[in-house]
Amino acid sequence: MFAEGLFSAFSVLAVLGALGLILFRHPMQGAMSLVVTMISLAGLYTLLSAKLIFVLQLIVYAGAIMSLILFIIMFLNIQPEDLPEETGRFYYFIGGIVILIPIASFLIKIMKSLPGTEATIVGNGFGGVKEVGLVLFQDWLLPFEIVSILLLVSLVGSVVLAGSKRRLSK
Numbered sequence: 001m002f003a004e005g006l007f008s009a010f011s012v013l014a015v016l017g018a019l020g021l022i023l024f025r026h027p028m029q030g031a032m033s034l035v036v037t038m039i040s041l042a043g044l045y046t047l048l049s050a051k052l053i054f055v056l057q058l059i060v061y062a063g064a065i066m067s068l069i070l071f072i073i074m075f076l077n078i079q080p081e082d083l084p085e086e087t088g089r090f091y092y093f094i095g096g097i098v099i100l101i102p103i104a105s106f107l108i109k110i111m112k113s114l115p116g117t118e119a120t121i122v123g124n125g126f127g128g129v130k131e132v133g134l135v136l137f138q139d140w141l142l143p144f145e146i147v148s149i150l151l152l153v154s155l156v157g158s159v160v161l162a163g164s165k166r167r168l169s170k
Helices: 002-023 027-047 051-076 089-113 129-139 141-169
Strands: none
Touching: 002 027, 027 051, 051 129, 051 141, 129 141
């Protein structure tokens, strides 16, 4: 019962953080919402007994990558007057909700029609270093390297953009 309450709390926090990421205009507020989502996901990994993935989520994503993103946002020194005008922003939000309501009701109907089953306990090795390493570096090596290159390119691009912005302002 306590685990179900924690699951619900972490799930609600993750969804609220994702909504904050979409709704806030300033990049710093959006980044902080993303931190809330990442910490909530780490809590969900804890409930799955995935110890390594929990630690990686906290240290790598919520810690290192978010520190890098926050550093870049602060380095760019984005002011509220630098942000573009977003006319009709809430109309898009309302339209998205109108589109998602039938999809959500359809998914809820499908979920309720599924037969109830007992939860099975995963093995002792689930979420451990060896198991995650084998899957990551045997089956997912190419996507792992592609993501690391994309992160490097985005970092270099933001530094180049910040440098050109400072040269134009002088």
